[in-house]
Amino acid sequence: MTEALVELRRVTINFDNRPVVDQVDLRVQRGDIITIIGPNGAGKTTLIKAVLGIQPISDGALTMAQGLTIGYVPQHLTLESTLPLSVKRFMLLSGRSHQECREALAKTGVDHLLDASVHHLSGGEKQRLLLARALARRPDLLVLDEPAQGVDINGQAALYDLIRNLRDDLNCGVIMISHDLHLVMAATDKVICLNQHVCCSGYPADISHDPAFIETFGRPVAESLAVYHHRHNHSHDLHGDVVSGDHDDAHGECSHAHH
Incomplete structure (x- = not known):
């Protein structure tokens, strides 16, 4: 098995003797893009802080590859x-x-x-x-906390395309936090649904119909949103506007979701 960049085994983090992260397993290798989703208060940011080394764990084990360099992208500047x-x-x-x-x-x-x-x-x-x-x-590992925060929907598509390209270019691992599955459907390899503990995990298209996901988030993504995988037949500028390629097809395909 390929060496993990970072691995968490049954990690628990307590605040005031109450678990905010409860027995979580997570393994990230080079080339992985793993997205952690969950409602507010699910423990996503706390878990990421543990990976960054700024939040002690209360139980379990957290190991990192020797000489690991982490690049962190906070939610806000x-x-x-x-x-x-x-x-x-x-x-x-x-x-x-x-x-x-x-x-x-x-x-x-x-x-x-x-x-x-x-x-x-x-x-x-x-x-x-x-x-x-x-x-x-x-970095060997990129950690991104809500990277599309404050970016419009088409700009988000371009940003997630960029993240995938950077993963390929650097041969690094990527951990992203998001509160919306539909925003990262086409951008991630694996999704971990967190609500203190891991409710479910797997490929994005499968997660949206998992009973644990539906219990946490209310209904399958496909029932509330029209989800499209982003095609690479056009490109966007920094503001999300289509600047080249098939504009007619881009109109229907470049938005990841429509309410």
Whole structure:
């Protein structure tokens, strides 16, 4: 069996003697994209903090590959609004060289914003900047907390395509947190449904009809949303607009979900 980048075995994390994460198993190898979904308060962020090494576990075992480098993309970029800060300066604060920063920005498609103010970036541009900062570390494992937060639906499709491409390019593992299965259906290899414990896990299309998923989230994804896998016959700009390819087909296929 291929060595795991990170492995959790029956991990429990207690707050005030109450388990917020209860006997969770998780194994991530190179090339994996694993998405953890669950309602608010399910323990998703707590579990991720344990992987990042900033949340002690109460029971179980957590092991990491020797010399593992993790790139972390937080849910939000919070900066003091009165502090002038360019994209270039923000990247250099990571401690990486100018060349490494420039290459990382190019990989996420925002190197043309090098001199722009971070405060003036769109939601999609900010997420790509945060992703570039994580990539500058040349990580073995990417950890993303709600990476599509604040990005419109077509921008989300482009962002998830980018994450898959980066996984291929870096041959890294990816752990993502999401609260919506339909947003990551086409972007992930495996889904873990968490509600303190692992309710169910497996391939995305199977999870949506699992009785445990339906009990937690109310109804199958297919009954509440029209879910489409994103086709690669066109491309988007940073704001999600189609810029090349078959526009007629893109209109029906590039949205992952319609209410």
